[in-house]
Amino acid sequence: MASSEKRYVIVGASAAGMAAAEAIRAIDKRGSGSITVFSDEPDPPYFRPLIPFLISGKKSAADMALVGQGPYQGVGIEVRLNSRVERIDSLAQTVEIPGGERVGYDKLLIATGSRSYIPPEIEGTDAEGVFALRTLADARAVAGRVESTHHAVMLGGGMLNLKASFALLERGLKVTMVVQSPQVLSQLMEPGDATLIRNALNNAGLKIETGASASRILSNDNGVNGVLLDDGRMIACEMVCIGKGVRPNVAFAGLDDIRIDRGVVVDSFTACSAYNVYAAGLQCLQCLRSRRCRRNL
Amino acid sequence: MSEPKEIFVRLDRCMGCHSCELACAVEHSRSRSLYGAIAEQPRPKARVYVESVLSKTPVPIVCRHCEDAPCMHACIAGAIRRSEEGVVVTQSDKCIGCWTCVMVCPYGVIGRQIEEHKAYRCDRCPERAVPACVDACPTKALVYRSVKDFSRDARQAASAGILGVQGG
Ligand SMILES: Cc1cc2nc3c(=O)[nH]c(=O)nc-3n(C[C@H](O)[C@H](O)[C@H](O)COP(=O)(O)OP(=O)(O)OC[C@H]3O[C@@H](n4cnc5c(N)ncnc54)[C@H](O)[C@@H]3O)c2cc1C
Helix, strand or coil: CCHHHCEEEEECCCHHHHHHHHHHHHHCCCCCCEEEEECCCCCCCECHHHCHHHHHCCCCCHHHECCCECCECCCCEEEECCCCCCEEECCCCEEECCCCCEEECCEEEECCCEEECCCCCCECCCCCCEECCCCHHHHHHHHHHHCCCCEEEEECCCHHHHHHHHHHHHCCCEEEEEECCCCCCCCCCCHHHHHHHHHHHHHCCCEEEECCCEEEEEEECCEEEEEEECCCCEEECCEEEECCCEEECCCCECCCCCCECCCEEECCCCECCCCCEEECCCCEEECCCHHHHHHHC | CCCCEEEEECHHHCCCCCHHHHHHHHHCCCCCCHHHHHHCCCCCCCCEEEEEECCCEEEEEECCCCCCCHHHHHCCCCCEEECCCCCEEECCCCCCCCCHHHHHCCCCCCEEECCCCEEECCCCCCCCCCCHHHHHCCCCCEEEEEHHHHHHHHHHHHHHHHHHHHHC
């Protein structure tokens, strides 16, 4: 089969998946190879880092659409929304989506990124008004509760929660950030630098409680109405955003021959241990020493 | 479409007078005059830079509108596109000022307009036939030519040199 007639299947239609689709199309200029991108999201591909602007009201969902912007032209690329790939059969070279439809591939790219981590030790995280900002749908949900929220509590002091906090502050909400470590952005910077950031955040109106963590989220018929901290304090609030890191999306059935460590393990060509399967983006863990890696794959 | 033009630098001619920087800033000011530009806030910014390296040799450097532009692929807001003329353009209304383009540019020629929180770069002066920096260069160290014409000029200069030597 000529290379231009190949069937390329990509799982995940975000930064990595769509960049790969464009790169394949740039090489396969004749367009006779098919590129199908599966997304489990309902929204057409969008620039994920822009979603806080939907909460602040500075941008609409249409302003964030990826296709047609920058290098993303989407020509000859089929994106199938609401289509979660549940099974990868790397021997038969097929992927399976709900309803049992199987789609064959010659080359498969796993670009499934990551999802928010919800710590199981916090009770009550399924209450209405508890969010973890990751998708456009999450941003819509947060924006939808802003009107009925006076006080939002952010659990976790990483980048995502900071961005969410700022968007909520811009909407005029009172925002308190609860951080377990002694500083915000503790994973990213030295304590001295984090203090500078903390001062700037305080000046911007963000209240920060360090050295504390949530043990329970309290709710009533209207959803969240408070957060109980492990030191016994209770903070009344109508919204909670959890920003406690992310986990790779690698929960497919039939992945027995694809090596997963903390993510999909790939070599320096981003190839997985299964034939004709590649991975790119946030869920993949690259092992650069390609020869040794291949032996171990 | 006619051959796209590039800004070429003839290093042997640059005296380091910074006229290109001045002309660029004026061209990107609201008033488009030197006196007006000086008074403007935020200060109009030059998109061309004259750097001094190795015993103070001046080197004018400007966005090269790379064929495989790292800034365009790195932009997290889709604000950087390539125009039909091959110019890599930052669309100000889409830019969110995350500075990813600034970090990935291998030439360091994308600037930060801090006041407006927007990235800026050479736009090849879309309203002019010849970019302002090229127009302003008193020694013609900057030239605006297609690759084909620039090479032909170089060939002709070399040929004239050879003739001169042979005829000498
Ligand atoms: C609020 C926010 C702000 C951010 N700001 C910045 C920033 O300023 N700068 C920066 O560099 N980065 C930022 N990031 C991070 C950036 O968005 C990610 O690094 C980037 O999106 C990773 O891209 P990806 O393609 O690897 O994965 P993801 O963007 O996670 O996309 C993976 C996609 O695959 C889908 N998927 C997962 N499993 C399946 C399946 N089985 N079948 C079908 N589809 C599936 C997911 O739903 C998702 O749509 C931000 C992220 C967020 C959430």
